[in-house]
Amino acid sequence: xxxxxxxxxxxxxxxxxxxxxxxxxxxxxxxxxxxxxxxxxxxxxxxxxxxxxxxxxxxxxxxxxxxxxxxxxxxxxxxxxxxxxxxxxxxxxxxxxxxxxxxxxxxxxxxxxxx
Amino acid sequence: xxxxxxxxxxxxxxxxxxxxxxxxxxxxxxxxxxxxxxxxxxxxxxxxxxxxxxxxxxxxxxxxxxxxxxxxxxxxxxxxxxxxxxxxxxxxxxxxxxxxxxxxxxxxxxxxx
Numbered sequence: 001x002x003x004x005x006x007x008x009x010x011x012x013x014x015x016x017x018x019x020x021x022x023x024x025x026x027x028x029x030x031x032x033x034x035x036x037x038x039x040x041x042x043x044x045x046x047x048x049x050x051x052x053x054x055x056x057x058x059x060x061x062x063x064x065x066x067x068x069x070x071x072x073x074x075x076x077x078x079x080x081x082x083x084x085x086x087x088x089x090x091x092x093x094x095x096x097x098x099x100x101x102x103x104x105x106x107x108x109x110x111x112x113x114x115x
Numbered sequence: 116x117x118x119x120x121x122x123x124x125x126x127x128x129x130x131x132x133x134x135x136x137x138x139x140x141x142x143x144x145x146x147x148x149x150x151x152x153x154x155x156x157x158x159x160x161x162x163x164x165x166x167x168x169x170x171x172x173x174x175x176x177x178x179x180x181x182x183x184x185x186x187x188x189x190x191x192x193x194x195x196x197x198x199x200x201x202x203x204x205x206x207x208x209x210x211x212x213x214x215x216x217x218x219x220x221x222x223x224x225x226x227x228x
Binding site: 004006034042043044046049091093095100101103104105106107108109111 | 147149151156157158159160161164166205214215216218219220221
């Protein structure tokens with residue numbers, strides 16, 4: 001149980017394009033989803049917390065107009081990297097949690113490469 | 116501010132040897148504590164968690180962890196390591212009020228045959 005699917009697993013695109021990443025909880029309803037960014041050989045950095053039906057809460061230093069997050073249903077959240085540039089290249093990981101006293105369950109991540 | 120420290124960046128053990136990965140946290144009260152494992156290029160898998168109760172927690176893949184309040188520690192152990200255990204291990208703390216996970220910097224485990 002507690003499976004989180006993240007798609008796509010890898011994206012390569014040109015600078016200036018927008019990229020959408022999907023995060024789905026397959027066998028549970030996720031009231032909260034989280035988006036992380038991970039640089040090579042480093043830990044996870046929380047970008048934003050998303051509650052279903054509400055605006056996402058962004059961490060300090062994360063541009064909300066750059067990283068658009070939508071959590072329209074209890075099983076789906078999307079992260080859109082708008083007008084992506086090479087410095088946005090990274091590994092993006094989502095997680096989903098059913099209720100606040102339960103652990104987060106992670107997707108397999110998306111490797112984003114901007115040329 | 117809450118923080119999580121994993122003092123060992125890289126650990127190498129022989130297959131069959133015992134393992135202990137260290138984790139210390141800084142927080143005023145008892146947080147929720149987690150260990151996750153990450154294989155290269157993949158997401159994180161939950162190994163075990165501590166919320167309350169018995170301070171020795173059993174997880175998947177033969178791992179266990181012990182919460183020691185006096186030492187603010189939550190060390191991960193395994194009595195006999197398998198080659199498939201080679202991965203990156205992250206300790207994480209949920210500071211409850213902040214309602215988000217704070218991760219340690221990770222410990223990379225290498226296993227030699």
